[in-house]
Amino acid sequence: MGAQDGPTLITSVQRALRLLEAVSAHENGAPAKQLARETELPLGTAYHLLRTLVHDGYVRKLGDGGFVLGDRLNSLHAAGNAQTLLSRVRPALAALRDELAGAVYLTLYEEGEIRVAEIVDGPRTPRVDLWVGFEDAGHATALGKSVLRELDEEGRREYLSRHHLADLTPRTITSLPELLRRIESPPLAPAVTDLEEYALGTVCVAVPVYRGDTLGSVGVSLPAERRTQLQEVRDRLVPLAIRVTRNLSLTI
Template structure:
């Protein structure tokens, strides 16, 4: 092997520069970062240019280097993973207790997005043939979120999402959808009765991650329709555990 720097060594030096830059709230120039990390100035310059190019660092007008947007994105994603790992045991317990796949969604940036699905061979997930972002009106998880939104937020969401006809049971008018949301006998739970996928029934209840609204739900074959009340009673305490887990500070 040649005597040049190895890839591992370059990665280690890049990490040292990131750590040094993060220690300075207003950033630090290349010479200072090189001195603090013990790197030759030429090596530091080369790595700093690469880190800036890839978005891990940002160079200010005065020549100082600060952490870049890509690192902030990684931090946010990592925090989300930590939150999900904290509540996944509750989803797993719900799946095992009911023998049904469990789902967790959040309402973020005006969209209903799946955050986690816990299923198994014995408790398979529903066939996700249309993305949840385009099927909020037809899924229990989406309808749970819509039920919790205020009138203006509901209308804003519905103005951006056509109520596509996914099955013969799908509700395709906003007026009827809102009427049923407000009149559901399972409140605060909401059901999807083969509106997203024929042969599949879902039930969901609201959860919160701080101020972010979400929904916890399960799916089942339609022959278990008679268990809706029982499932609602199992979902509500599980939703409380999930909300508490999501609301703890990391």
């Protein structure tokens, strides 16, 4: 039975993809009979596959019986575009990783949260153990503080009103006035640092980037004993951020 299931499954996938292509050709929707005719599928098979696609959100059935592409497929398209943009900046991030011997991170501020979009590390440049999600640690990471620094005062306070300043290490800044003071006047501006505030034994420096109107940050983490090199890292990050912003903002 296993040998028969493979070809049958492949055929079903091929038919479903043909139906999706046919649906996408009709902006205002098309009925099942028309889609079956265009894809040269038996009407019963077309109905069955369309019901499955509707159930999974890839296709949506209109009130008049026509079928159009569903929100889930649109989400996949958006995700594909985002991956294409990220692929444009990975080589630059990887080159910086190799040059500075440190893991490189890219974050984006989306839907009110600071989220990791990409990490470029390696056997000799391991990433920081993200034991607390960035959504809950924006105040303790250079990447998060870089985003907060770029927000206007209202946006910054709105974010901080929704996020507790958790005490992650003995060095974490948990005083809101002190955090705001350090964000507004960092010694390595426009870079912001994390001096073992997220994880003991690790320091990080980050600068802002943009994807169109979406704010983000790019940063490098290093062992704490390399703290004296943060100025050098900052000087390499600033021009890199300009290239990353340019590539992330290109129209696909």
